[in-house]
Amino acid sequence: MKNDRNSYLVSKALKSFVIASILTAAAGQLASTFDAIVLAQFEGPEAVSALSLVMPVTTFISCLGLLMAFGGNALAARAIGRHDLKGASAIFSTAIWSILTLGVLFSLLMYAGIPAIMRIVTDEPELRLLPAEYLSIYVLGAWLEMLNYALCLFVATDGHPRRVTLSVFVGVVTNVVVDILAVGFFEWGIRGVAFGTLAQFAVNILLLGLYLRHPSCSYRLMWPGNKLHKLFVENVQEGAPVTISNILMAVTVLLLNNIIFDAQGDQGLFFWSVCLQMLLISVVFINGVMEALFAIGGVMVGEHDLQGFSLLSRRALLTVSVLVSLLIVLMWIPDAVAFMFGVKTAQEAVAVNQVLRIFSLLFLPFALTLTLVAVYQVLERMVLSVVIVVGQLAVLVLTAAFFSHNAPDYIWYGFPLAGFAFLGAQLLYSYVTSRRQGCRISGLTLIPYSEGGHALDCSVPYDADQVSDALGQIAAFFETTGVDPHTAFDLNLCLEELMTNIAEHSTGHVIHHSFDVHVFVRDQHVRVALKDGGRPFDPVKAGRAANTELTDGDIPNLGLRIAANIVTDISYKYMYGLNIVLIKI
Numbered sequence: 001m002k003n004d005r006n007s008y009l010v011s012k013a014l015k016s017f018v019i020a021s022i023l024t025a026a027a028g029q030l031a032s033t034f035d036a037i038v039l040a041q042f043e044g045p046e047a048v049s050a051l052s053l054v055m056p057v058t059t060f061i062s063c064l065g066l067l068m069a070f071g072g073n074a075l076a077a078r079a080i081g082r083h084d085l086k087g088a089s090a091i092f093s094t095a096i097w098s099i100l101t102l103g104v105l106f107s108l109l110m111y112a113g114i115p116a117i118m119r120i121v122t123d124e125p126e127l128r129l130l131p132a133e134y135l136s137i138y139v140l141g142a143w144l145e146m147l148n149y150a151l152c153l154f155v156a157t158d159g160h161p162r163r164v165t166l167s168v169f170v171g172v173v174t175n176v177v178v179d180i181l182a183v184g185f186f187e188w189g190i191r192g193v194a195f196g197t198l199a200q201f202a203v204n205i206l207l208l209g210l211y212l213r214h215p216s217c218s219y220r221l222m223w224p225g226n227k228l229h230k231l232f233v234e235n236v237q238e239g240a241p242v243t244i245s246n247i248l249m250a251v252t253v254l255l256l257n258n259i260i261f262d263a264q265g266d267q268g269l270f271f272w273s274v275c276l277q278m279l280l281i282s283v284v285f286i287n288g289v290m291e292a293l294f295a296i297g298g299v300m301v302g303e304h305d306l307q308g309f310s311l312l313s314r315r316a317l318l319t320v321s322v323l324v325s326l327l328i329v330l331m332w333i334p335d336a337v338a339f340m341f342g343v344k345t346a347q348e349a350v351a352v353n354q355v356l357r358i359f360s361l362l363f364l365p366f367a368l369t370l371t372l373v374a375v376y377q378v379l380e381r382m383v384l385s386v387v388i389v390v391g392q393l394a395v396l397v398l399t400a401a402f403f404s405h406n407a408p409d410y411i412w413y414g415f416p417l418a419g420f421a422f423l424g425a426q427l428l429y430s431y432v433t434s435r436r437q438g439c440r441i442s443g444l445t446l447i448p449y450s451e452g453g454h455a456l457d458c459s460v461p462y463d464a465d466q467v468s469d470a471l472g473q474i475a476a477f478f479e480t481t482g483v484d485p486h487t488a489f490d491l492n493l494c495l496e497e498l499m500t501n502i503a504e505h506s507t508g509h510v511i512h513h514s515f516d517v518h519v520f521v522r523d524q525h526v527r528v529a530l531k532d533g534g535r536p537f538d539p540v541k542a543g544r545a546a547n548t549e550l551t552d553g554d555i556p557n558l559g560l561r562i563a564a565n566i567v568t569d570i571s572y573k574y575m576y577g578l579n580i581v582l583i584k585i
Contacts, residue, residue: 005457008513010311012533013296013576018319020161021288024152027168028284031175031200033277035193038179045270047190050130052273053121053257057110057135058142059250063243064106065146068095071239072231073153074294074378076219080158081302083571083582085218092219094231095150103143110139121254130190137194144201151208157295158218159575160211167207175200218573241377241385245370245393252393259400263408267351274352275359275412278331282363285323289316290374296576297378303529303582304520306447307457313375313445320371324363331360361416365423366392372426375445384446388426395422453522454481459514462503471496474519481521487585491526494567498530498539498581506534528583537579540572 039047072095182192399418434443515532
């Protein structure tokens with residue numbers, strides 16, 4: 001038996017979630033990019049630039065939804081990890097009711113304030129016309145975007161990211177069809193792509209809403225009662241770092257629009273529009289990994305599984321590095337991007353490609369910084385998360401402003417320079433913080449090596465002898481941690497049945513790997529998590545069903561029936577491609 005956890009199941013869960021999340025985010029970004037391409041082909045570069053000008057506004061609109069959804073999603077993940085499904089439902093419901101009330105009110109206020117908003121967006125009156133047309137449609141349905149985002153997060157965190165991917169793809173197809181009809185056939189111009197975007201959100205909400213009626217769903221829409229205010233505040237506090245990040249991103253784009261326009265004029269603004277679209281594609285990869293950290297990592301922290309979270313974090317950093325590096329390579333392929341955005345001549349394509357290749361070097365430090373912020377937030381280091389988010393964007397703006405005034409022709413070099421400088425300072429801070437705390441936390445991710453209790457983590461091969469060795473190690477662990485002998489006996493008997501069942505009934509490529517056992521003891525409270533990558537099978541349901549199948553002969557699932565009756569607080573869920581059994585005493 002292996003004495004420590006290996007990364008197989010963690011990598012499997014991360015891969016399952018990240019692939020689905022990236023496909024989901026890619027589909028959403030594809031819709032946005034397709035909006036730009038349709039406008040470039042039918043309306044010209046001015047319409048494409050108009051989308052960049054309204055991006056700060058649309059990003060700001062989504063922040064209210066982020067404030068409710070992202071924070072609530074992180075809290076719900078920990079509740080699921082603690083097997084507190086009632087608490088998860090209350091958190092989910094608070095997020096949904098908040099969006100349906102505050103979101104609609106916010107949309108109406110934004111619609112009334114469009115003229116004032118456009119004066120903030122740009123000082124040039126002639127540049128306001130197209131963005132104002134887009135916003136006149138978009139802001140009325142902005143609450144749909146908030147609700148859509150919330151449902152995507154909560155359903156994915158509940159272990160069904162592929163369901164989210166499927167519904168989003170259907171929504172994107174809807175957006176594409178509406179775009180082509182509205183812009184190309186009905187000639188509604190930039191308003192047409194706004195209609196397409198809102199149609200995408202509406203279709204996705206309908207499809208994801210059906211999941212709430214599914215028996216496996218951890219959430220039930222309810223009225224939180226007197227807990228509403230408390231949960232609302234907790235959601236806001238938890239979602240604050242991500243919300244601040246998005247608000248600052250909107251402000252950053254707004255500032256950079258003006259900085260780059262002053263430095264390089266209309267041509268520079270168009271270059272920036274293309275760079276921004278490609279940066280948003282890198283954000284697709286970053287968000288996919290970050291959402292996996294929030295969902296899977298949140299559940300692990302709820303289970304007190306710090307070693308698993310450490311493995312997950314390191315794999316996440318490696319994954320995001322590989323993904324954005326592949327995107328950087330794409331930027332170096334001649335004419336791979338330029339002609340998609342309406343560039344007509346070879347000379348213009350050369351100029352766009354040169355800028356893209358320089359700017360793309362920002363993607364790697366930008367991605368690593370944000371991935372580490374996600375780790376810090378799961379660990380509830382909120383102040384540090386906010387400081388890093390604010391610092392990264394401030395450094396980008398200040399560096400661009402410096403080059404704009406002193407070397408405008410080299411302004412694009414400032415972006416990767418700022419990104420790498422800030423990442424270096426961030427890693428130096430982590431290393432120094434780890435040293436100051438006696439190396440009790442990781443010098444890279446700041447994850448503690450212990451959590452005030454005793455933990456046993458091991459990966460067990462699918463073999464009866466190895467299971468027996470693992471059970472012996474668990475029994476010895478209970479003795480050394482002072483667990484009540486009667487409780488330890490019951491737990492050992494229950495784990496013997498469950499682990500033996502996993503080893504005996506797993507087939508295929510799974511048996512060449514191992515399943516994970518995590519045991520956490522603190523103050524006589526014991527938490528156990530068993531995770532395996534075999535076919536979906538609910539041992540708790542099978543064991544309880546065996547109670548109704550008693551006969552004079554063999555009893556189906558007798559061992560599981562015994563296990564289900566020994567420990568009353570036992571649950572099962574299939575999440576991220578894994579069977580997960582949780583036991584609490």
